[in-house]
Amino acid sequence: MKVTKANITRAIFENHFENEFYKFIDYIQKEGTPNEFPIIMYETFFNQFVIPHPDKALLDILSISTLEESGFFTYICKKSDQVSLADQMVNFLSYIDDKRSAQLDHIQFESFRAEIETVVQSIRHSLINSDDYNEAIRHFNRVIGAIISNLKSNIETLDYKVSEIAESYKANQQGQSSITSEELYNQALRLYERNIQPCLQFIDPDNNLKQASTFIESLHALKDYYHENYLDDEAVLVQYRMTSVTSYYKDIYAINRHLQRYLRSLSEDKKAFLVIEAVFSKLLDSLIPLRHGRTHHRYLNAESDIMQQMRCFDGLASHQKGYRQLFNRDPERVNLQVKMHYLDIESKSIAQKPIVLKEINVDLVLQNSVQRTDGILQLMFKMPLQSYIKDFYHYIHLYLGQTLEDYRLVDFLTALSCLVFYEKNLSVQTQLPQGRITDNEYYLEHIILSYNNKELEND
Amino acid sequence: MINRAKSREIYQYLRNGKILNQEMISNSGELVNNPIFSEIMGNLEDYRKLYLDIGYRLVDTPSYLYLIDDRHQDPKTDVVMRIYLLLVIIGKYLVIQGYSLNKIYHETAGLTVDDFHNMANVPHIIEILEKSKMGQHPNEISGLIKSNLIDRGILWEKPSTNTYILTNAGRAFFDELQNNSDLYLNTSEADGTDEY
Numbered sequence: 319m320k321v322t323k324a325n326i327t328r329a330i331f332e333n334h335f336e337n338e339f340y341k342f343i344d345y346i347q348k349e350g351t352p353n354e355f356p357i358i359m360y361e362t363f364f365n366q367f368v369i370p371h372p373d374k375a376l377l378d379i380l381s382i383s384t385l386e387e388s389g390f391f392t393y394i395c396k397k398s399d400q401v402s403l404a405d406q407m408v409n410f411l412s413y414i415d416d417k418r419s420a421q422l423d424h425i426q427f428e429s430f431r432a433e434i435e436t437v438v439q440s441i442r443h444s445l446i447n448s449d450d451y452n453e454a455i456r457h458f459n460r461v462i463g464a465i466i467s468n469l470k471s472n473i474e475t476l477d478y479k480v481s482e483i484a485e486s487y488k489a490n491q492q493g494q495s496s497i498t499s500e501e502l503y504n505q506a507l508r509l510y511e512r513n514i515q516p517c518l519q520f521i522d523p524d525n526n527l528k529q530a531s532t533f534i535e536s537l538h539a540l541k542d543y544y545h546e547n548y549l550d551d552e553a554v555l556v557q558y559r560m561t562s563v564t565s566y567y568k569d570i571y572a573i574n575r576h577l578q579r580y581l582r583s584l585s586e587d588k589k590a591f592l593v594i595e596a597v598f599s600k601l602l603d604s605l606i607p608l609r610h611g612r613t614h615h616r617y618l619n620a621e622s623d624i625m626q627q628m629r630c631f632d633g634l635a636s637h638q639k640g641y642r643q644l645f646n647r648d649p650e651r652v653n654l655q656v657k658m659h660y661l662d663i664e665s666k667s668i669a670q671k672p673i674v675l676k677e678i679n680v681d682l683v684l685q686n687s688v689q690r691t692d693g694i695l696q697l698m699f700k701m702p703l704q705s706y707i708k709d710f711y712h713y714i715h716l717y718l719g720q721t722l723e724d725y726r727l728v729d730f731l732t733a734l735s736c737l738v739f740y741e742k743n744l745s746v747q748t749q750l751p752q753g754r755i756t757d758n759e760y761y762l763e764h765i766i767l768s769y770n771n772k773e774l775e776n777d
Numbered sequence: 778m779i780n781r782a783k784s785r786e787i788y789q790y791l792r793n794g795k796i797l798n799q800e801m802i803s804n805s806g807e808l809v810n811n812p813i814f815s816e817i818m819g820n821l822e823d824y825r826k827l828y829l830d831i832g833y834r835l836v837d838t839p840s841y842l843y844l845i846d847d848r849h850q851d852p853k854t855d856v857v858m859r860i861y862l863l864l865v866i867i868g869k870y871l872v873i874q875g876y877s878l879n880k881i882y883h884e885t886a887g888l889t890v891d892d893f894h895n896m897a898n899v900p901h902i903i904e905i906l907e908k909s910k911m912g913q914h915p916n917e918i919s920g921l922i923k924s925n926l927i928d929r930g931i932l933w934e935k936p937s938t939n940t941y942i943l944t945n946a947g948r949a950f951f952d953e954l955q956n957n958s959d960l961y962l963n964t965s966e967a968d969g970t971d972e973y
Contacts, residue, residue: 491879492886498875587877593954594868596961601865602901608908618858618909625853627957628861630949632852633836633845634929636794 321384323407329379333371336411338363342403343411353392353408354400357382422472424516430468431520431533433461438536442543462559465533472517473569479509480577487580499591503584506577514574521567534560600624678760682728691732697721698736707769710744715755727757743771779823783816787824791844794856796930798945799840806935808884817842840945841930855910859925862909864950866918870896882948887940888932893919 330336341363345355360382368380378384382401385391392402437458444451483506489495490502497505519525523534531539537560544553604624608616618624686694697718707713714733719725737744744767751763790797790813801811817824821837828835833844845852870892871880880886896902897915906912911921922941926932931947934940943951954961 487877490875491877491883493874493876493880493888493892495875499877500875583877587879589958590878590951590955591872593958593961594865594872597865597954598869598872600961601862601905605901605904605908616908618862619853624865625858625861627960628950628953629852630838630953631796631843631857631860631931631946633834633854633857634794634796634843634860635846635854635856637792637833637844637846 321379321388323388323390323404325379326385326388326390327410329376333367333373333376335363335367335380336414338367339411343408346403346408351400353403353405354395354398355403357394357399357401360401422468422517423512426468427516427520430461430465431530431536434458434465434533435531435536437461438531438540441540446547446549462563466562469517469521469563469566472513473566473573476509476513476517476570476573479513480573480580483509483577483580487584499584499587503581503588506581506584510574510577510581514570514577517570518567518574521564521570523564523567534564597624675756675759675761678727678731678762680731682760683731685728686732690729694718694722694729694732695736698733703769703771703774705771705774708747708766709753710740710767710769711764712753712755713769725757727755727760727762730755730762740769743769745770779820779827780816783813784824784827787813787817791842794843794929796841796843796944796946798930800945802884802933802935802942804936806884806937814842838949841949843946856925856929858909859911859921860929860931861950862905862911863918863922863925864931864947866896866899866902866905867922868951868954869899873899878951881941881943884935884942887935887938887942889940890919893922 330339342355342359345351345359346353364380364382368376382391382394386394390404390407392404394401437454440454441451441458444454483502486495486497486502490497490499495502520533525532525534537556541553541556541560544550544556601624604618604622608618701714701717715730718729718733722729747766747768749765751765753764753766755762755764787797797814797817798811799814800808803809817835817837825835825837828844829847832847834847836843836845867881867888871878881888894916896918902915902918903913906915906917911917922932926947927934927941930944931950932941933944935942
């Protein structure tokens with residue numbers, strides 16, 4: 319049984335292979351080939367989907383040789399290992415899936431415009447109702463039909479393409495896109511320049527060309543021609559055709575407005591990135607003189623060019639670290655700064671640090687040298703006495719403090735070894751320590767010991 | 778009239794070299810007005826005078842404010858230089874990655890800790906860190922960003938997602954770069970915003 323294109327098409331869609339065929343369309347559109355794509359792509363599809371498929375009839379229906387025989391593939395180029403898909407199938411698959419429709423570009427719109435201009439001239443220069451006239455009218459209707467059909471499909475495709483850019487843009491804003499801002503900008507710009515702008519110009523009633531008639535001007539000329547020849551019905555029909563085309567203006571205008579939003583944002587990003595690149599480059603430039611500098615010029619500092627134009631946080635510092643910063647100054651100004659710092663310090667009263675005394679340990683007596691110990695003992699023998707001394711410890715403490723240079727509490731402890739000479743005149747007044755003597759470092763709490771010597775009463 | 782309790786809170790905050798932003802980020806990651814900022818802006822003259830009397834100057838912009846030492850003559854402090862350089866490094870990282878600026882502007886986006894680690898791949902990063910006395914190892918960038926940008930109110934951490942976006946002050950830095958674009962770019966290069 320001969321396999322027809324209908325059998326092949328049915329096999330593709332009934333078994334849901336269309337998505338695989340769309341990949342061939344994608345390749346053709348991306349590479350701009352004459353409907354060619356690598357045969358290896360088809361072989362991969364065949365091996366992955368057709369061979370394992372339970373319906374073994376598909377092995378024959380979708381084999382490369384069958385596709386070539388049926389005209390589904392117009393040719394196979396052994397030299398380049400490419401296969402060419404029939405133009406009708408390319409159009410059919412593109413037609414079925416909006417997003418695969420190739421958006422019209424400037425050349426195609428120019429082709430439509432030129433064709434309409436030519437056919438309108440043919441109509442105007444032919445005798446009405448002559449064979450030439452009727453042939454021209456039929457051609458005019460075909461071209462208008464093709465234009466409307468292509469425009470509608472084109473607008474659906476452009477809408478899809480702009481939505482794709484919108485999705486990529488959103489992903490890019492989140493930093494989750496594989497495509498960079500720059501690439502996305504270029505993609506959006508290309509879509510605008512190559513596809514949207516030509517479409518807008520084609521149906522914009524205000525668009526003018528210097529040496530040719532626009533599509534709208536050609537239709538106006540034809541309408542005027544019919545009015546001049548009192549063919550009002552034909553004129554109305556031309557107006558109707560024109561409206562059918564221009565009615566798409568608001569759709570393409572809305573798509574354009576949608577795209578412009580993203581183009582503007584991407585353009586701002588692009589400008590921002592150019593500035594950042596320039597700043598970074600300037601930063602690298604400012605590092606060059608530091609590479610071989612001596613200590614003074616080894617680091618970036620306030621004089622570095624890169625810092626001059628950045629001002630928004632100037633002066634910011636951690637103020638609680640102010641004193642440390644005062645000493646971290648420019649050597650050339652340091653004298654003045656130290657002087658000011660000195661005056662600053664001098665003007666402030668210095669808070670006394672509270673002294674915490676420690677209880678004296680008797681072992682500290684050993685710190686005193688032999689000479690100092692001798693000196694203390696000699697002083698003790700010379701200590702003047704009174705007949706009654708209420709607190710003998712405190713008395714000794716005051717005496718040594720007045721007579722001994724650099725008196726410390728440890729000297730008092732040393733002096734206590736002489737106490738034995740006064741023993742018979744001493745009496746304990748308190749069992750618990752009630753007296754306290756101190757020097758700058760230690761304290762000693764002591765009981766009250768009174769000295770009483772009646773023999774001295776008469777002295 | 779100055780609120781005394783808020784005034785103490787503000788002073789403690791500002792004297793640590795932090796920037797007070799017009800907005801703050803809520804626990805749910807949304808931007809909300811900062812009541813402390815409103816307190817100052819509502820009594821701006823009083824606060825200006827208060828700080829002037831104790832040797833500081835309040836730098837107030839419509840979207841952020843901070844304190845500078847009135848005696849300090851050099852505006853490019855080490856702190857400031859580190860902040861500028863780290864922000865330039867972040868900008869360069871966005872360019873390299875092809876991210877939009879909205880990655881650091883918009884509350885639904887944000888830099889991640891992985892992004893901070895990946896900044897170690899920014900060209901010449903070691904030399905930049907060394908020459909700005911910020912260390913010699915690019916792995917230190919996370920710590921530098923934390924102490925110089927996050928702690929000082931230039932980057933916000935979004936609590937729910939652990940991502941980081943620019944505060945009002947952080948945005949001001951990139952806005953300033955844009956405003957000065959003519960100084961950095963030739964006019965022809967800067968003119969990339971044609972209307973279509």
